[in-house]
Amino acid sequence: MGAQIEHIKIGNTDIPVIFEEQHSLPTFNLQLVFKNSGSIKDNDKNGLAGLSARLLNEGTLKDGSTKFAQKLENLAISLNVSHGFETFVIELSSIKDVYKNGLELLSELLKSPNYKDETVEKIKTILTGSLKRKENDYDYVARNELNKILFNGTSLENPSNGTVESISKISLEDVKNFINSNLILENLIIVAGGDISLEELKTNLEPILSSLKHGKESKMIDIEASDKKIVKEQIKETEQAYIYFGSPFNVKVNDENNYIAKVASFILGGSGFGSRLMEEIRVKRGLAYSAYGQISINKSHTYFTGYLQTKNETANEAKDLVVKIVNEFVNKGITKDELEAAKNFLTGSEPLRVETLSQRLNRAFTLYYRGLNQDYSTKELEKIEKLSLKQINSYIKSHAEIENLSFSIVRK
Numbered sequence: 001m002g003a004q005i006e007h008i009k010i011g012n013t014d015i016p017v018i019f020e021e022q023h024s025l026p027t028f029n030l031q032l033v034f035k036n037s038g039s040i041k042d043n044d045k046n047g048l049a050g051l052s053a054r055l056l057n058e059g060t061l062k063d064g065s066t067k068f069a070q071k072l073e074n075l076a077i078s079l080n081v082s083h084g085f086e087t088f089v090i091e092l093s094s095i096k097d098v099y100k101n102g103l104e105l106l107s108e109l110l111k112s113p114n115y116k117d118e119t120v121e122k123i124k125t126i127l128t129g130s131l132k133r134k135e136n137d138y139d140y141v142a143r144n145e146l147n148k149i150l151f152n153g154t155s156l157e158n159p160s161n162g163t164v165e166s167i168s169k170i171s172l173e174d175v176k177n178f179i180n181s182n183l184i185l186e187n188l189i190i191v192a193g194g195d196i197s198l199e200e201l202k203t204n205l206e207p208i209l210s211s212l213k214h215g216k217e218s219k220m221i222d223i224e225a226s227d228k229k230i231v232k233e234q235i236k237e238t239e240q241a242y243i244y245f246g247s248p249f250n251v252k253v254n255d256e257n258n259y260i261a262k263v264a265s266f267i268l269g270g271s272g273f274g275s276r277l278m279e280e281i282r283v284k285r286g287l288a289y290s291a292y293g294q295i296s297i298n299k300s301h302t303y304f305t306g307y308l309q310t311k312n313e314t315a316n317e318a319k320d321l322v323v324k325i326v327n328e329f330v331n332k333g334i335t336k337d338e339l340e341a342a343k344n345f346l347t348g349s350e351p352l353r354v355e356t357l358s359q360r361l362n363r364a365f366t367l368y369y370r371g372l373n374q375d376y377s378t379k380e381l382e383k384i385e386k387l388s389l390k391q392i393n394s395y396i397k398s399h400a401e402i403e404n405l406s407f408s409i410v411r412k
Contacts, residue, residue: 003364028099036218037182047162146408184215227404241315269293333393
């Protein structure tokens with residue numbers, strides 16, 4: 001049937017609802033997505049969004065974590081809270097027969113989270129242990145250092161789950177303030193689907209939505225990646241070198257030529273075997289088991305990033321090779337064979353991206369969130385099919401900013 005965009009009015013606020021009715025399976029899925037409410041709102045309390053999400057996974061004040069979890073398990077209901085950089089998401093899924101029970105439990109959670117000092121301290125203890133273990137995860141270490149280089153002075157420079165030091169400073173009052181100021185009707189987008197009608201969904205959601213507060217809608221901020229070509233090495237006792245790299249890519253999320261960026265990204269490093277990075281670094285020279293790179297386009301920021309692992313003694317060679325590959329990609333462009341292979345894969349694999357209800361709802365949300373029409377994906381494929389070699393090479397050459405590569409390397 002395809003997703004449709006409707007609205008629910010609560011007070012003076014129109015809340016968008018992205019909905020698809022599907023009767024092939026007796027299931028129900030609901031996501032409450034709060035825009036501009038993820039780690040981007042941590043401000044000077046790094047890890048606050050993540051800790052707040054974890055607290056909402058600890059049940060209600062009345063039932064606590066164990067009893068609330070048992071209620072969910074007894075009815076085979078999944079209720080999970082998570083966060084990204086830009087969004088904060090509460091997801092509920094169940095079979096149709098018990099979806100009203102799920103909505104009741106969701107309502108209880110929103111009205112009375114498990115706001116206890118001991119709950120916060122428990123989460124902080126678990127998070128601290130996890131963060132300390134990651135000190136020896138050199139992929140994690142190298143990736144975080146690259147973010148510090150590329151996004152210095154912004155929310156993106158910090159690990160999404162915070163640091164041991166930042167987590168220790170977060171209080172129960174901080175969590176309450178975060179939830180009260182961000183989980184508001186003005187930030188909300190509803191994504192739902194399953195064996196239920198839209199009218200039935202609206203009727204059953206209104207009591208829950210009425211329990212949410214009104215507030216000031218959060219605004220998106222623009223974050224630019226650094227073009228300073230910084231190289232930072234960290235010396236650790238490791239058997240191999242971990243190399244993460246990135247550079248600016250100057251486009252907006254709704255740029256009409258982003259379909260060309262999608263093809264270019266696929267050819268440069270996103271396609272695995274057959275991509276420039278994999279072919280030159282692994283296949284031809286055997287410097288790494290894998291090498292990837294992709295253009296990441298988000299509402300708040302866009303950039304080119306990639307990574308590889310190699311022997312300690314070949315780290316410099318691999319780094320220099322990445323610079324050479326990217327420079328040649330920009331200045332010489334791609335070949336006709338590369339373009340045709342990319343077209344065939346991207347157009348041929350399209351049916352696999354919309355097989356399930358979850359995939360279709362996720363796509364519909366992404367398009368809505370980015371301000372794109374719901375038929376964008378169909379038109380994008382048509383544009384990709386017509387894309388000429390001259391057109392894509394001209395586009396690649398116009399984005400020479402990706403040559404301004406910075407590196408974060410962990411090596412022995």
